[in-house]
Amino acid sequence: MTPGAVGLAIVVASFAASGGALYLLQYLYRQRGKSGANWFMGNMASVAVFCLAYGVALLVFDPTVRLVLAVVAFVCVCFMGPFFLAFGLDYTGRGNLIRTPLFGIVAAVPVLSAVLAATNRVHGLIWTEFQFDPVFGLATATYTVQPWGAFAFLFSIATAGVGSLLLIGAILSYGPLYRREATAVILSTVPPSVGVSLWLFGVGPVPQLHLTAPLMLVHVALDAYAFVGTHMFETNPATQRMAEQTGLDSLSDPVFVLDTNEQVVRVNGRAEERFLSPSTSPPAPLESVLGVTLGTLRETGELTLGAERGGTFAVSFTDLTDPVGESVGSMVVLYDVTEERERGQQLGVLNRVLRHNLRNETMVISGYAELLETTVDDPTQAIQAGTIAAASDRLQSIAEKAGEFDDIRERGVQPELLPVEHVVAQVVETRSAAHDDATITYTVEPADHRIRADRRILSVLLDNLVENATIHADAAEPTVSIAVTGAAEADSETRIEIRDSNDRIPEHEIETLRAGEETSLQHGQGIGLWIAYWCTRKLRGDMRFEYDDGNVLTLTI
Structure with missing residues (x-):
C-alpha cells in the first residue's frame, strides 16, 4: 500500500469512527435518564468530536487552524476517561459517588486541562515546540508534551480503567446476565488507551501519528454491539445492587x-x-x-x-x-398464605354450618321445653324443662351474636362524624326495652360531642357491654350507667365509662381477653365481652377494667 493510501485509510477510519460515535449518540439519546446512559452520551460525544477534529487536522496545513484542532482533540481525550468513570459508577448503582467532593476533583482535572490547553500559547504547560512533521502525506505534527499534558492524558486513561474495573465487578457479582454487554464495553476502552499510550511515549515507527482516532473505530464497534446488539440499558447491575x-x-x-x-x-x-x-x-x-x-x-x-x-x-x-x-x-x-386461606375457608364453612344448625336446633329444643314446662304436672319436671329452655335461649343468643360479629368482621370500617349522644341513646333505649327491670342511664359531656367512628361497630360495641352488665347482674333491679367525656373539637379522643353494680368480673375472663385466645382451662362464660373486645380493636381503641363497688369498664377511642 502506498503512503498516500495509508494516509487516506487513516483519515477515513477517523471519520468513520466519528460517524459511528454520532450514531451511538443518537441511539443513546433514546435511553437518556437510565442509569449510566447520560454519562456514556458524554463519552460518545467526546469520541465523536475527537475523531472528527483529528481527521480534519490531518488534512489541514494551516498552522493556526491545525493548532486549534489539536487543542480540541486534546480536550476531548481529557474528558473521555472521567465520563467513562461516571458511567461505570452510575451503571453499577453507585451514582451517589458522582455527587461527592472526591468526584468533583476528578471532574476538575479535564476542565482545568481544557482551560490550560486553550491558553497554552501563554504558559506552555501542555506542550511546547509545536511543528509540522508530515508523514503519509498527512499534516501530522510533533511537539514536546509537558508534565501537565502527560498527566491529563494518563489521568483520563486511569479513570477509564477504574470504570472498567467497576464493570468487571458487575460481571463477577452478577454472573452471565451483564457479561456480554460489560465485556464489550470493557474491551472497547483498550484500543484508545493503547493509541494514547503509544503516542504519548513516542512508541512505533511513526510517533508523530496519533493512532487513537483510527483505533476508535474498534472502540465504537464494540460499544455498538453492547448497546444496540444486546440492549445494554434495558437491564443494569444497579437493579441487583439495590436489591442486595x-x-x-x-x-x-x-x-x-x-x-x-x-x-x-x-x-x-x-x-x-x-x-x-x-x-x-x-x-x-x-x-x-x-x-x-x-x-x-x-x-x-x-x-x-x-x-x-x-x-x-x-x-x-x-x-x-x-x-x-x-x-x-x-x-x-x-x-x-395457602394454609391460612384454607384454614379460613374451613372455619368459615364450619362457622356458618354450626350457626345455622345451632339456631334451628335450639329453637326446636326451646319450643318443646317451654311446652313441657306448661303441660307437665310434676313441679320438678317443670323446673327442669324451664332450665332446658333457658339454656337453649342462651345458646341461641350466642349463635345470633356470632352471626352479628361475623358481619362486623367482614365489614370494612366506614368512619363518619357521629353525635355520640344519639348512638348512646339508641343503645340505652334498646337495652331498656329488652330488660325492663334494669335502670340504664347515661351522660355525655359536652352534649354536642362528636366522634369519628363506624356507627354500626360502635353501636354493637356499646350494646354488648350494656347487655353483659345487665344479664350478669345478681340484683333483681340491676343498674348500669354510661358516662361519655371528650373535648369539644371534632376528632378528639373519646372516653366512655360503663359502670354496673355487679360482682367483679372474674379475673380469668379478663386475662382471656388480654391473651387473645381461649384454652380448655381458661375460657369466658359468653361471647359478649369477646365481641366488645374485637369491636374495640377494629375501632383502634383501648379497653380497661377496674372495680369500684361495681365493675368499671373504660373505653378510649
Missing part, C-alpha cells in the same frame, strides 16, 4: 428482582426452586415466570397458582431506587 441492599438473600420467601421493563433479572434460591423451570432463566418477562403482569399483581395484591406450583400467595412490593433516587426496578416478595 434490601436483604434479598436473607429472605426465605420467594423473591423476584425486576428491572424497569418488568423483566425478572434475579431471584433468590426459594424462588428459583419453586418457580423457575430449567428452560427459564433471567432475564425473563415476569409474565412468563408467574403467568401474570406486574400491574395485575399490584391491583390484586395476591397470586393464585395451580396445584402443580402451589397455592395462594400474598404479594409485597418494594420499589428499588439508586442512591440519587432514580428508579431502577422493583422487588416482588411472595408470602405463601
Whole structure:
C-alpha cells in the first residue's frame, strides 16, 4: 500500500469512527435518564468530536487552524476517561459517588486541562515546540508534551480503567446476565488507551501519528454491539445492587428482582426452586415466570397458582431506587398464605354450618321445653324443662351474636362524624326495652360531642357491654350507667365509662381477653365481652377494667 493510501485509510477510519460515535449518540439519546446512559452520551460525544477534529487536522496545513484542532482533540481525550468513570459508577448503582467532593476533583482535572490547553500559547504547560512533521502525506505534527499534558492524558486513561474495573465487578457479582454487554464495553476502552499510550511515549515507527482516532473505530464497534446488539440499558447491575441492599438473600420467601421493563433479572434460591423451570432463566418477562403482569399483581395484591406450583400467595412490593433516587426496578416478595386461606375457608364453612344448625336446633329444643314446662304436672319436671329452655335461649343468643360479629368482621370500617349522644341513646333505649327491670342511664359531656367512628361497630360495641352488665347482674333491679367525656373539637379522643353494680368480673375472663385466645382451662362464660373486645380493636381503641363497688369498664377511642 502506498503512503498516500495509508494516509487516506487513516483519515477515513477517523471519520468513520466519528460517524459511528454520532450514531451511538443518537441511539443513546433514546435511553437518556437510565442509569449510566447520560454519562456514556458524554463519552460518545467526546469520541465523536475527537475523531472528527483529528481527521480534519490531518488534512489541514494551516498552522493556526491545525493548532486549534489539536487543542480540541486534546480536550476531548481529557474528558473521555472521567465520563467513562461516571458511567461505570452510575451503571453499577453507585451514582451517589458522582455527587461527592472526591468526584468533583476528578471532574476538575479535564476542565482545568481544557482551560490550560486553550491558553497554552501563554504558559506552555501542555506542550511546547509545536511543528509540522508530515508523514503519509498527512499534516501530522510533533511537539514536546509537558508534565501537565502527560498527566491529563494518563489521568483520563486511569479513570477509564477504574470504570472498567467497576464493570468487571458487575460481571463477577452478577454472573452471565451483564457479561456480554460489560465485556464489550470493557474491551472497547483498550484500543484508545493503547493509541494514547503509544503516542504519548513516542512508541512505533511513526510517533508523530496519533493512532487513537483510527483505533476508535474498534472502540465504537464494540460499544455498538453492547448497546444496540444486546440492549445494554434495558437491564443494569444497579437493579441487583439495590436489591442486595434490601436483604434479598436473607429472605426465605420467594423473591423476584425486576428491572424497569418488568423483566425478572434475579431471584433468590426459594424462588428459583419453586418457580423457575430449567428452560427459564433471567432475564425473563415476569409474565412468563408467574403467568401474570406486574400491574395485575399490584391491583390484586395476591397470586393464585395451580396445584402443580402451589397455592395462594400474598404479594409485597418494594420499589428499588439508586442512591440519587432514580428508579431502577422493583422487588416482588411472595408470602405463601395457602394454609391460612384454607384454614379460613374451613372455619368459615364450619362457622356458618354450626350457626345455622345451632339456631334451628335450639329453637326446636326451646319450643318443646317451654311446652313441657306448661303441660307437665310434676313441679320438678317443670323446673327442669324451664332450665332446658333457658339454656337453649342462651345458646341461641350466642349463635345470633356470632352471626352479628361475623358481619362486623367482614365489614370494612366506614368512619363518619357521629353525635355520640344519639348512638348512646339508641343503645340505652334498646337495652331498656329488652330488660325492663334494669335502670340504664347515661351522660355525655359536652352534649354536642362528636366522634369519628363506624356507627354500626360502635353501636354493637356499646350494646354488648350494656347487655353483659345487665344479664350478669345478681340484683333483681340491676343498674348500669354510661358516662361519655371528650373535648369539644371534632376528632378528639373519646372516653366512655360503663359502670354496673355487679360482682367483679372474674379475673380469668379478663386475662382471656388480654391473651387473645381461649384454652380448655381458661375460657369466658359468653361471647359478649369477646365481641366488645374485637369491636374495640377494629375501632383502634383501648379497653380497661377496674372495680369500684361495681365493675368499671373504660373505653378510649
